[in-house]
Amino acid sequence: MNQPQQPSQQPADRPLAGRIALVAGATRGAGRAMAVELGRGGATVYVTGRTTREHVSEVGRPTETIEQTAELIDAAGGHGIAVPTDHLQPEQVRALTERIDREQGRLDILVNDIWGGDHLLGETFNVKLWDVGLETGLRMLRLGVETHLVTSHFALPLLIRNPGGLVVEVTDGTAEYNGANYRDHMYYDLAKNAPLRMAFGLSRELREYGATAVCVTPGFLRSEQMLDTFGVREENWRDAIAKEEHFGISETPLLLGRGVAALAADPERARWNGRSLASYDLGREYGVRDADGSLPDPWRYFAEVVMGDKPGSVDDYR
Template sequence: MTTENGPLAGRIALVAGATRGAGRAMAVELGRAGATVYVTGRTTRSSVSEVGRPSETIEETGELVTAAGGEGIAVPTDHLQPEQVRALVERIDRERGRLDILVNDIWGGEHLIEVTEKKRMWEFGLEPGLRMLRLGVETHIVTSHFALPLLVRNEGGLLIEVTDGTAESNAAYRESFYYDLTKFAPLRMVLGLGQELKEFGGTAVCVTPGFLRSEQMLESAFGVTEENWRDAIAQEPHFAISETPTYLGRGVAALAADPERARFNGRSLDSGTLAREYGLTDVDGSRPDCWGYLSRVLAGEKADPADYR
């Protein structure tokens, strides 16, 4: 049953890349606000993507959206396959006749970060680097190519690009040639598409989480769960500033419901900024400001994570 009186009741959203992490959380929170949410990804109950995490599926995300009060519709989609994306958008058009919110959160390149980080560009294989660009950049381009004509059919459409870092924090080199390019590209996409969507009363915004406690980060990187995540601080002190995926999800839902969101057109916003703007907190009641904390740390200054929660 949908949340008929929610701020996003009657709105149609597509969260591309919603199998896990921030993508799943954004889909759920959009649903909690009353939206109908089409959720896509490559891992299903019968097929596993190269990420290799069969425990999180796109069908489960759809069910979580519905349980939150929205309507979740899972559509397995490989966003590197133009015909699959075309079919996805045609289905949304056929079934709903409109698209109000497009969230480009397609990624799935975590397994390539270790391959490419802390090495000079020419010191590792070309194939993993180009694969990272395809997963994190080409997928977004393909999706926008097919989805934006439906988004601009009605005035007020919202495009959200998801990346790692804001324009300010990404001004410094990210220590890995391909990762740097991959995560900087959505910032430029929003800058340009914001101008193009403006003609149709649309808005484009880039968002980023902070130090994200995704399922993959908790389990694979630190061997902890959400219940005992603080045990990982001994391994990585900066993990003390981390946040749940729900934190960004709440911010995106509030942004989508904001009738004045055009003031952010072409800009990049982190989860902490969204939380302050809309009076939100993470699930534990805290308000992490990861990028504020990291800006101090990267400047060589001392900073206590507790002062940024």
């Protein structure tokens, strides 16, 4: 099997110099953090999403745009390029990958972080399949599954042109956790299990080209939307623990961003091919930590303490 090849003469603080990345779904949250940290490593990062300074997607969060993400990449030392893209529109995705090919001639890293379906959940957890609106449920699957397939269809022929490519599928939940626990919503469960299976299947399809495919998940993510849900800011996030005790195990998007950037810079990353990796796993492996220096292990916390009734507290898993 071909081994990943690194661009030559990379400075230690810019291990991704010369790399071309596409982060599909980089408007906010983990997608934005991964894009910025790839840029901090020196990569040129194309960032996509539906919310721009001129247009707001159905998610309805106008203050977070792909242009802002590109500017944050630039400020971190990379090169950010914002391309408005609806990944349910094949011709838009085709145009995106043709642009990357025209401008760069290669693609080294594909991060499939497209989602945008949280607003469809509402209060519908623990509701039976037949009580969820069919149109709503199918829209959720289109946003969380079809978008990933469309993007890979057009992006992978460019990625496999050179050995050493990396595909990162992004989901919610590890293979172990999702395999043992129903996510209390049929459509959400399917949408968040599909990227795990996609990474496994792509690990087989891409192996002959010297490429690696993995699936990653954050833990209990303190995204912009989650902070708003609890009525706090990052500066006072612990105030929300009074409303939700498990919020104490939460993490910022930075932890996953740092972990994925370290994975992308690892010349031996092929050892992870087909694996499911949490932000905790990446942090432990590569020595990266969250902004406050912590390394939360939420999936083990939920499995052992919340679901398994093992004595313990949040502090035991940070």
